[in-house]
Amino acid sequence: MDKIVFHHAPMSRSNIVHWMFEELGVPYELHALSLDKGDHKKPEYLAVNPVGKVPAITHQGVTITEAAAICAYLADEFPAAKLAVPVGTPQRGLYLKWLFYSPSCLETAMIDNGNNRPPVPPRQSSYGDFDTVMDTVAQAVKDGPYLLGPQFTSADVVLGSCLQYGILTKALPERPEFAAYLKRLTARPALQRSFAKNQALFAELHPTG
Template sequence: MPQITLFHSPNTRSSGTLVLLEELGAPYALQVLDMKAGENRQPAYLAVNPMGKVPAILDDGALVTEQVAVFIHLADRFPEAGLAPPLGDPLRGPYLRWMAFYAGSFEPAVVDRASGRPDLDPRMSPYGSYDTVMETLRAQLVPGPWLLGERFTAADVLWGGALAWTMMFGVVPKLPEFTAYSARVTARPAVQRVRERDAALAAAQDTARGAKG
């Protein structure tokens, strides 16, 4: 059985990877970083990921970074969990589409909106327009209950958590399709376990920083 090491900081993008590991029932160990203390910018972690970002994983010595790559790798690594349509499955293409759409369209559109950047000419923008991104996602979620219909996949772990965070910060509208979908994902036991664990980790880090101060 492979052993996964996840470089994790509580209440960050790596929390989604931790949820995915729980959903997969995968064996893993955590290397916890305090990003508020800048541990992700220290040489020890920059040797793992020069970008200073989480998540990153080591899988039997193989390093994988970039959130979507980590999700695709892990879901394929543990096929018995059934969270990734395999090659040849009619849902494989749509599954990869929505993984790529998240990284290539949704996140850039949300960051641009949150930063107050003016809209680019759609011909120059990698995602077209913010409104088009939101409507494309909304329409995909209408049939429900999951992103690909009746089948729950790793893509739902990714998207459910992302929508919860972005709606909370007001950079994504609280459309009925978004709120209902996110609620279904975040109600899952794996999400609740990770939220409780992250709260404990964050509290311990706050205490440690206070003691040093």
């Protein structure tokens, strides 16, 4: 298999992809960056991703950015892990819908809310209005255990990460449906491993004293 290089800054959006790798259990070469030290704006990394943001992966000569796209790509590349809904399956459309909904609607609503941005007219907004997004996500996760029912997919990695971050930073409300869903996600050994590894990596990159 062609080597996958993972350009990763711990405790950032690239934790989403880190969790994905833990779920997949596939090998990769870690290229660790410190956002605090500005590694992501250095020429070596700008040659990989000219936007200077993480995450990114490089595989088979192609660099892929955007956490959700990377997770979707990896889920398709490694079908044995069953983190994607295969083409030809009716649920595939729902799977893609949640993968796209998270960055384009949930995350945007979260960032607007967290920064107290005045709402734009709902017809122009990609997500409509904040309360509708909250109700939509609550409805989607309330029965569970996952977005697509019994199957855990990369859409849970993407949307669950956003939800977890938003609640932690108080940019999203604590709703019982969110709490129950996050409890199910944080019980996953892959997420627990990812969190522990990212804490250790962050400490290694940012020694104190």
